[in-house]
Amino acid sequence: MKSPARLGLTGGIGSGKSTMARLLQAEGADVIDADAISRRTTEAGGKAMPAIEKTFGRAFLAADGALDRQRMRDHVFANPDARHTLERIIHPLVGDEIRQQTEASISPCIVFDVPLLVESPHWRPQLDRVLVIDCSPATQIRRVNARSGWDAATTEAVMRNQSPRAWRLAAADIVVFNDTDDIALLERAAKALAMRFGL
Numbered sequence: 655m656k657s658p659a660r661l662g663l664t665g666g667i668g669s670g671k672s673t674m675a676r677l678l679q680a681e682g683a684d685v686i687d688a689d690a691i692s693r694r695t696t697e698a699g700g701k702a703m704p705a706i707e708k709t710f711g712r713a714f715l716a717a718d719g720a721l722d723r724q725r726m727r728d729h730v731f732a733n734p735d736a737r738h739t740l741e742r743i744i745h746p747l748v749g750d751e752i753r754q755q756t757e758a759s760i761s762p763c764i765v766f767d768v769p770l771l772v773e774s775p776h777w778r779p780q781l782d783r784v785l786v787i788d789c790s791p792a793t794q795i796r797r798v799n800a801r802s803g804w805d806a807a808t809t810e811a812v813m814r815n816q817s818p819r820a821w822r823l824a825a826a827d828i829v830v831f832n833d834t835d836d837i838a839l840l841e842r843a844a845k846a847l848a849m850r851f852g853l
């Protein structure tokens with residue numbers, strides 16, 4: 655059997671990665687979503703929670719034992735050492751689950767939706783192509799405010815903890831510019847990508 659095409663999908667916060675991932679899924683791709691996997695490890699009883707409680711303390715847990723996401727967000731995006739500590743707990747668990755989902759896939763195209771793809775050097779050799787969803791910083795701030803209610807300072811703090819836009823663009827094989835809220839444009843791009851990647 656021909657091995658599946660492996661497409662990395664990344665972009666800054668609010669760029670439209672998850673939206674593109676959903677469109678590619680509708681075209682028949684298997685999407686492996688690192689954010690979703692990460693969130694599962696930090697639910698109540700999640701695999702990351704014992705180490706998070708031990709390292710950061712009970713104050714970072716909500717009443718039900720899940721991660722207090724807002725508290726951790728405020729902490730780690732203002733403190734790179736704490737972010738690295740959290741990543742050292744979560745990323746290996748996410749990596750294990752990504753490997754399992756990859757092995758289970760039977761699609762001709764697997765899309766790896768990974769916010770920190772450009773930041774992690776191990777990713778590129780595992781992929782056939784890297785697709786970057788790009789938009790301006792002002793659009794990122796506007797979208798995250800509309801979607802999640804975060805103020806500009808909160809989104810900017812996350813953006814400062816991600817690769818600069820120029821680095822992501824330099825790492826891209828394919829760029830989809832997604833600066834206007836035009837879903838039809840993104841749908842057309844997804845259909846073209848689906849053809850190109852055997853769907």
Ligand SMILES: CC(C)(COP(=O)(O)OP(=O)(O)OC[C@H]1O[C@@H](n2cnc3c(N)ncnc32)[C@H](O)[C@@H]1O)[C@@H](O)C(=O)NCCC(=O)NCCS
Pocket residue numbers: 666667668688689692693696721722723724726727730737740741744745748769770812815816
């Ligand atoms: C800090 C946390 C608790 C904040 O949770 P919250 O629900 O507010 O945000 P959510 O998880 O939905 O992430 C929103 C966006 O923030 C950005 N982001 C998340 N983690 C990171 C990070 N470590 N570095 C840079 N940007 C990040 C991504 O663009 C992501 O799509 C959470 O993001 C987290 O646990 N991060 C560490 C794990 C991680 O690196 N995840 C990224 C994919 S593996």
Ligand SMILES: Nc1ncnc2c1ncn2[C@@H]1O[C@H](COP(=O)(O)OP(=O)(O)OP(=O)(O)O)[C@@H](O)[C@H]1O
Pocket residue numbers: 665666667668669670671672673674689769797798800801832834835836837840
């Ligand atoms: N082309 C578009 N047309 C309409 N809405 C869009 C478009 N692109 C993105 N959006 C909206 O912008 C918001 C952010 O998009 P999305 O969640 O896909 O970004 P993301 O890159 O996955 O963000 P995060 O890094 O925070 O997970 C969502 O509410 C989404 O519906």
